[in-house]
Amino acid sequence: MSIVLPLDEEQRDALQELLNISMGQAANSLAQLIETKIDISIPKITSVTPTQLYTLLFETQNAFYTRQSFLGDVHGEVMSVLSQSGLNEVASLMEYDAPLSKEDIQEIILELSNILAGACLAGLSEQLELSTNLNMPTLFSPQKANFDELQWQHSLVMELQFAIAISSFSMRVVFCLDDESLTRMKATLDELLA
Amino acid sequence: MAIPVLVADDSKLSRRSVIRSLPPELEYDISEATNGKEAIALLAQQTFELILLDLTMPEVDGVGVLEYLSAQEIKTNVIVISADFQPEKQRIVLSLGAKRFIRKPLDKEELAMTVFELGYL
Numbered sequence: 001m002s003i004v005l006p007l008d009e010e011q012r013d014a015l016q017e018l019l020n021i022s023m024g025q026a027a028n029s030l031a032q033l034i035e036t037k038i039d040i041s042i043p044k045i046t047s048v049t050p051t052q053l054y055t056l057l058f059e060t061q062n063a064f065y066t067r068q069s070f071l072g073d074v075h076g077e078v079m080s081v082l083s084q085s086g087l088n089e090v091a092s093l094m095e096y097d098a099p100l101s102k103e104d105i106q107e108i109i110l111e112l113s114n115i116l117a118g119a120c121l122a123g124l125s126e127q128l129e130l131s132t133n134l135n136m137p138t139l140f141s142p143q144k145a146n147f148d149e150l151q152w153q154h155s156l157v158m159e160l161q162f163a164i165a166i167s168s169f170s171m172r173v174v175f176c177l178d179d180e181s182l183t184r185m186k187a188t189l190d191e192l193l194a
Numbered sequence: 195m196a197i198p199v200l201v202a203d204d205s206k207l208s209r210r211s212v213i214r215s216l217p218p219e220l221e222y223d224i225s226e227a228t229n230g231k232e233a234i235a236l237l238a239q240q241t242f243e244l245i246l247l248d249l250t251m252p253e254v255d256g257v258g259v260l261e262y263l264s265a266q267e268i269k270t271n272v273i274v275i276s277a278d279f280q281p282e283k284q285r286i287v288l289s290l291g292a293k294r295f296i297r298k299p300l301d302k303e304e305l306a307m308t309v310f311e312l313g314y315l
Protein backbone atom coordinates (compact mmCIF):
# COMPACT_ATOMS: atom_id res chain seq x y z
CA MET A 1 0.00 0.00 0.00
CA SER A 2 1.43 3.37 -0.95
CA ILE A 3 1.55 6.34 1.40
CA VAL A 4 -0.07 9.69 0.65
CA LEU A 5 1.39 11.20 -2.50
CA PRO A 6 3.30 14.41 -1.68
CA LEU A 7 1.99 16.13 -4.81
CA ASP A 8 -1.31 17.88 -5.39
CA GLU A 9 -3.54 16.79 -8.26
CA GLU A 10 -2.26 19.40 -10.73
CA GLN A 11 1.39 18.62 -9.93
CA ARG A 12 0.76 14.90 -10.33
CA ASP A 13 -1.05 15.43 -13.63
CA ALA A 14 1.76 17.63 -14.96
CA LEU A 15 4.49 15.22 -13.87
CA GLN A 16 2.63 12.29 -15.43
CA GLU A 17 2.31 14.15 -18.72
CA LEU A 18 6.00 15.13 -18.74
CA LEU A 19 6.93 11.51 -18.04
CA ASN A 20 4.65 10.38 -20.84
CA ILE A 21 6.47 12.67 -23.26
CA SER A 22 9.84 11.43 -21.98
CA MET A 23 8.73 7.82 -22.40
CA GLY A 24 7.72 8.51 -25.98
CA GLN A 25 11.19 9.85 -26.70
CA ALA A 26 12.80 6.86 -24.97
CA ALA A 27 10.62 4.36 -26.84
CA ASN A 28 11.44 6.04 -30.13
CA SER A 29 15.19 5.75 -29.40
CA LEU A 30 14.86 2.02 -28.80
CA ALA A 31 12.43 1.50 -31.69
CA GLN A 32 14.96 3.05 -34.06
CA LEU A 33 17.72 0.78 -32.73
CA ILE A 34 15.79 -2.48 -33.09
CA GLU A 35 13.36 -1.38 -35.83
CA THR A 36 10.40 -2.68 -33.86
CA LYS A 37 7.37 -1.05 -32.26
CA ILE A 38 7.51 -0.48 -28.50
CA ASP A 39 4.33 -0.29 -26.41
CA ILE A 40 4.37 2.19 -23.56
CA SER A 41 2.19 2.36 -20.47
CA ILE A 42 0.61 5.32 -18.73
CA PRO A 43 3.19 6.41 -16.11
CA LYS A 44 2.29 5.55 -12.53
CA ILE A 45 3.31 7.90 -9.72
CA THR A 46 3.29 6.73 -6.13
CA SER A 47 5.10 7.35 -2.89
CA VAL A 48 6.57 4.38 -1.06
CA THR A 49 8.81 3.40 1.84
CA PRO A 50 12.01 1.41 1.14
CA THR A 51 10.20 -1.82 2.11
CA GLN A 52 7.37 -1.07 -0.30
CA LEU A 53 9.90 -0.28 -3.01
CA TYR A 54 11.44 -3.71 -2.50
CA THR A 55 8.02 -5.33 -2.97
CA LEU A 56 7.34 -3.19 -6.04
CA LEU A 57 10.52 -4.37 -7.74
CA PHE A 58 9.57 -8.01 -7.20
CA GLU A 59 6.25 -7.67 -9.05
CA THR A 60 7.99 -8.97 -12.19
CA GLN A 61 8.84 -12.67 -11.94
CA ASN A 62 12.19 -13.92 -13.30
CA ALA A 63 13.80 -10.60 -13.98
CA PHE A 64 17.15 -8.88 -14.30
CA TYR A 65 17.70 -5.72 -12.25
CA THR A 66 19.87 -2.68 -12.78
CA ARG A 67 20.30 0.50 -10.82
CA GLN A 68 21.96 3.80 -11.67
CA SER A 69 22.20 6.96 -9.67
CA PHE A 70 21.74 10.47 -11.01
CA LEU A 71 23.05 13.75 -9.69
CA GLY A 72 22.42 17.40 -10.42
CA ASP A 73 19.54 19.77 -9.64
CA VAL A 74 17.59 16.69 -8.57
CA HIS A 75 19.21 13.46 -7.49
CA GLY A 76 18.10 9.94 -6.88
CA GLU A 77 18.21 6.53 -8.37
CA VAL A 78 16.73 4.76 -11.36
CA MET A 79 16.04 1.05 -11.09
CA SER A 80 15.18 -0.99 -14.15
CA VAL A 81 13.47 -4.36 -14.06
CA LEU A 82 13.89 -6.34 -17.28
CA SER A 83 11.99 -9.56 -17.89
CA GLN A 84 14.10 -12.61 -18.69
CA SER A 85 11.29 -13.72 -20.95
CA GLY A 86 11.72 -12.47 -24.51
CA LEU A 87 15.29 -11.27 -24.00
CA ASN A 88 16.59 -13.66 -26.70
CA GLU A 89 14.30 -12.08 -29.32
CA VAL A 90 15.41 -8.60 -28.30
CA ALA A 91 19.05 -9.71 -28.49
CA SER A 92 18.43 -10.98 -32.01
CA LEU A 93 16.89 -7.60 -32.96
CA MET A 94 20.02 -5.97 -31.52
CA GLU A 95 22.02 -8.26 -33.84
CA TYR A 96 23.58 -10.48 -31.18
CA ASP A 97 24.31 -14.05 -32.30
CA ALA A 98 22.69 -16.98 -30.51
CA PRO A 99 23.46 -18.59 -28.16
CA LEU A 100 24.03 -15.63 -25.90
CA SER A 101 27.01 -15.70 -23.58
CA LYS A 102 26.77 -14.44 -20.00
CA GLU A 103 28.70 -11.34 -21.11
CA ASP A 104 26.28 -10.76 -24.02
CA ILE A 105 23.30 -10.88 -21.66
CA GLN A 106 24.94 -8.47 -19.25
CA GLU A 107 25.82 -6.09 -22.07
CA ILE A 108 22.25 -6.16 -23.48
CA ILE A 109 20.67 -5.53 -20.07
CA LEU A 110 22.94 -2.59 -19.35
CA GLU A 111 22.44 -1.19 -22.86
CA LEU A 112 18.64 -1.38 -22.64
CA SER A 113 18.67 0.20 -19.18
CA ASN A 114 20.89 2.98 -20.37
CA ILE A 115 18.81 3.75 -23.48
CA LEU A 116 15.40 3.73 -21.83
CA ALA A 117 16.20 5.11 -18.37
CA GLY A 118 18.67 7.60 -19.86
CA ALA A 119 16.22 8.94 -22.43
CA CYS A 120 13.45 9.18 -19.82
CA LEU A 121 15.61 11.14 -17.39
CA ALA A 122 16.99 13.35 -20.16
CA GLY A 123 13.48 14.08 -21.45
CA LEU A 124 12.12 14.88 -18.00
CA SER A 125 15.11 17.07 -17.10
CA GLU A 126 14.91 18.96 -20.39
CA GLN A 127 11.22 19.72 -20.00
CA LEU A 128 11.67 20.86 -16.40
CA GLU A 129 14.86 22.74 -17.32
CA LEU A 130 16.77 20.86 -14.64
CA SER A 131 20.35 19.70 -14.98
CA THR A 132 20.97 16.00 -14.25
CA ASN A 133 23.75 13.51 -14.94
CA LEU A 134 23.05 9.82 -15.02
CA ASN A 135 25.79 7.41 -13.96
CA MET A 136 26.36 4.10 -15.74
CA PRO A 137 23.98 1.30 -14.72
CA THR A 138 25.14 -1.68 -12.72
CA LEU A 139 23.47 -5.04 -12.29
CA PHE A 140 22.13 -5.79 -8.86
CA SER A 141 20.13 -8.37 -7.01
CA PRO A 142 17.32 -7.00 -4.81
CA GLN A 143 17.59 -10.11 -2.64
CA LYS A 144 21.10 -9.04 -1.66
CA ALA A 145 20.45 -5.30 -1.54
CA ASN A 146 19.64 -3.63 1.74
CA PHE A 147 16.91 -1.14 0.95
CA ASP A 148 16.89 0.08 4.53
CA GLU A 149 20.23 1.74 3.75
CA LEU A 150 18.60 4.04 1.19
CA GLN A 151 18.99 7.69 2.02
CA TRP A 152 15.28 8.37 2.25
CA GLN A 153 12.38 7.22 4.36
CA HIS A 154 9.86 7.81 1.62
CA SER A 155 10.53 8.13 -2.04
CA LEU A 156 8.52 9.39 -4.95
CA VAL A 157 8.34 6.54 -7.40
CA MET A 158 7.67 7.18 -11.06
CA GLU A 159 7.04 3.86 -12.73
CA LEU A 160 7.09 3.39 -16.49
CA GLN A 161 6.56 0.23 -18.48
CA PHE A 162 7.84 -0.62 -21.95
CA ALA A 163 6.94 -3.75 -23.90
CA ILE A 164 8.32 -4.91 -27.22
CA ALA A 165 5.36 -5.77 -29.40
CA ILE A 166 6.70 -8.89 -31.14
CA SER A 167 8.14 -10.59 -28.05
CA SER A 168 7.18 -11.22 -24.45
CA PHE A 169 9.90 -8.85 -23.27
CA SER A 170 8.94 -6.01 -20.95
CA MET A 171 10.86 -3.55 -18.86
CA ARG A 172 9.88 -1.33 -15.95
CA VAL A 173 11.78 1.80 -15.05
CA VAL A 174 11.38 3.13 -11.52
CA PHE A 175 12.68 6.56 -10.59
CA CYS A 176 13.23 7.30 -6.91
CA LEU A 177 13.69 10.81 -5.60
CA ASP A 178 14.66 11.90 -2.13
CA ASP A 179 12.82 14.61 -0.17
CA GLU A 180 15.15 17.45 -1.15
CA SER A 181 14.84 16.64 -4.84
CA LEU A 182 11.11 16.26 -4.52
CA THR A 183 10.87 19.79 -3.08
CA ARG A 184 12.91 21.11 -6.01
CA MET A 185 10.80 19.24 -8.55
CA LYS A 186 7.55 20.48 -7.00
CA ALA A 187 8.77 24.08 -7.20
CA THR A 188 9.65 23.58 -10.87
CA LEU A 189 6.28 22.00 -11.60
CA ASP A 190 4.54 24.93 -9.94
CA GLU A 191 6.47 27.35 -12.17
CA LEU A 192 5.36 25.36 -15.19
CA LEU A 193 1.73 25.42 -14.05
CA ALA A 194 1.69 29.12 -13.19
CA MET B 195 -19.49 30.32 -36.66
CA ALA B 196 -17.64 28.45 -33.91
CA ILE B 197 -16.02 25.16 -34.90
CA PRO B 198 -17.12 22.24 -32.70
CA VAL B 199 -13.87 20.77 -31.38
CA LEU B 200 -13.25 17.75 -29.15
CA VAL B 201 -10.00 17.71 -27.17
CA ALA B 202 -9.30 14.22 -25.79
CA ASP B 203 -6.33 13.83 -23.46
CA ASP B 204 -6.01 12.36 -19.98
CA SER B 205 -3.75 15.20 -18.88
CA LYS B 206 -5.37 18.48 -17.84
CA LEU B 207 -2.06 20.24 -18.49
CA SER B 208 -1.99 18.88 -22.00
CA ARG B 209 -5.65 19.73 -22.75
CA ARG B 210 -5.00 23.26 -21.52
CA SER B 211 -1.90 23.50 -23.69
CA VAL B 212 -3.78 22.25 -26.77
CA ILE B 213 -6.70 24.65 -26.25
CA ARG B 214 -4.35 27.61 -25.70
CA SER B 215 -2.41 26.68 -28.84
CA LEU B 216 -5.39 26.73 -31.20
CA PRO B 217 -5.04 29.64 -33.65
CA PRO B 218 -6.86 32.68 -32.24
CA GLU B 219 -8.08 33.72 -35.70
CA LEU B 220 -10.89 31.16 -35.40
CA GLU B 221 -13.73 30.60 -32.93
CA TYR B 222 -14.22 27.24 -31.21
CA ASP B 223 -16.91 25.42 -29.31
CA ILE B 224 -14.70 23.14 -27.21
CA SER B 225 -15.61 19.90 -25.45
CA GLU B 226 -13.10 17.94 -23.39
CA ALA B 227 -12.69 14.22 -22.74
CA THR B 228 -10.28 12.78 -20.18
CA ASN B 229 -10.04 9.36 -21.82
CA GLY B 230 -11.10 7.49 -24.93
CA LYS B 231 -14.28 6.17 -23.34
CA GLU B 232 -15.49 9.70 -22.58
CA ALA B 233 -14.52 10.77 -26.09
CA ILE B 234 -16.59 7.98 -27.63
CA ALA B 235 -19.57 8.86 -25.40
CA LEU B 236 -19.39 12.47 -26.59
CA LEU B 237 -19.00 11.38 -30.23
CA ALA B 238 -22.15 9.28 -29.88
CA GLN B 239 -24.12 12.35 -28.75
CA GLN B 240 -22.88 15.13 -30.96
CA THR B 241 -20.99 15.97 -34.12
CA PHE B 242 -17.50 17.43 -34.01
CA GLU B 243 -15.75 19.00 -36.94
CA LEU B 244 -12.28 18.64 -35.45
CA ILE B 245 -10.84 16.18 -32.92
CA LEU B 246 -7.50 16.74 -31.21
CA LEU B 247 -6.63 13.30 -29.92
CA ASP B 248 -3.99 11.92 -27.56
CA LEU B 249 -3.03 8.25 -27.94
CA THR B 250 -1.87 7.08 -24.50
CA MET B 251 -5.04 7.33 -22.40
CA PRO B 252 -6.73 5.09 -19.80
CA GLU B 253 -9.95 3.11 -20.39
CA VAL B 254 -9.86 3.39 -24.19
CA ASP B 255 -6.78 4.78 -25.94
CA GLY B 256 -6.60 7.04 -28.97
CA VAL B 257 -6.34 4.11 -31.37
CA GLY B 258 -9.62 2.81 -29.88
CA VAL B 259 -11.28 6.16 -30.61
CA LEU B 260 -10.04 6.06 -34.22
CA GLU B 261 -11.35 2.51 -34.57
CA TYR B 262 -14.73 3.67 -33.26
CA LEU B 263 -14.83 6.54 -35.76
CA SER B 264 -13.91 4.16 -38.56
CA ALA B 265 -16.50 1.53 -37.52
CA GLN B 266 -19.24 4.17 -37.23
CA GLU B 267 -18.13 5.77 -40.50
CA ILE B 268 -17.91 9.16 -38.80
CA LYS B 269 -16.08 11.54 -41.08
CA THR B 270 -14.30 14.19 -39.08
CA ASN B 271 -10.87 15.77 -39.08
CA VAL B 272 -8.65 14.10 -36.49
CA ILE B 273 -5.28 15.50 -35.49
CA VAL B 274 -3.38 13.09 -33.28
CA ILE B 275 -1.13 14.82 -30.74
CA SER B 276 1.03 12.23 -29.02
CA ALA B 277 4.34 11.59 -27.29
CA ASP B 278 4.37 8.11 -28.82
CA PHE B 279 5.67 9.08 -32.23
CA GLN B 280 7.29 5.84 -33.37
CA PRO B 281 6.97 5.43 -37.15
CA GLU B 282 4.80 2.31 -36.75
CA LYS B 283 2.38 4.17 -34.46
CA GLN B 284 2.11 7.04 -36.93
CA ARG B 285 1.42 4.58 -39.75
CA ILE B 286 -1.36 2.91 -37.72
CA VAL B 287 -3.18 6.12 -36.81
CA LEU B 288 -2.96 7.54 -40.31
CA SER B 289 -4.27 4.26 -41.74
CA LEU B 290 -7.22 4.54 -39.33
CA GLY B 291 -8.16 7.90 -40.76
CA ALA B 292 -6.30 10.52 -38.73
CA LYS B 293 -5.42 13.47 -40.94
CA ARG B 294 -2.22 14.55 -39.24
CA PHE B 295 0.19 13.46 -36.49
CA ILE B 296 1.85 16.04 -34.23
CA ARG B 297 4.50 15.19 -31.65
CA LYS B 298 4.41 16.22 -28.02
CA PRO B 299 5.65 18.47 -26.55
CA LEU B 300 3.23 20.48 -28.64
CA ASP B 301 4.57 23.21 -30.89
CA LYS B 302 1.96 25.97 -31.01
CA GLU B 303 2.90 27.06 -34.53
CA GLU B 304 2.80 23.49 -35.83
CA LEU B 305 -0.74 23.05 -34.51
CA ALA B 306 -1.86 26.36 -36.03
CA MET B 307 -0.30 25.46 -39.38
CA THR B 308 -1.95 22.02 -39.33
CA VAL B 309 -5.37 23.50 -38.54
CA PHE B 310 -5.00 25.92 -41.46
CA GLU B 311 -3.81 23.13 -43.77
CA LEU B 312 -7.04 21.28 -43.04
CA GLY B 313 -8.92 24.22 -44.49
CA TYR B 314 -9.92 26.19 -41.42
CA LEU B 315 -9.20 29.81 -42.10
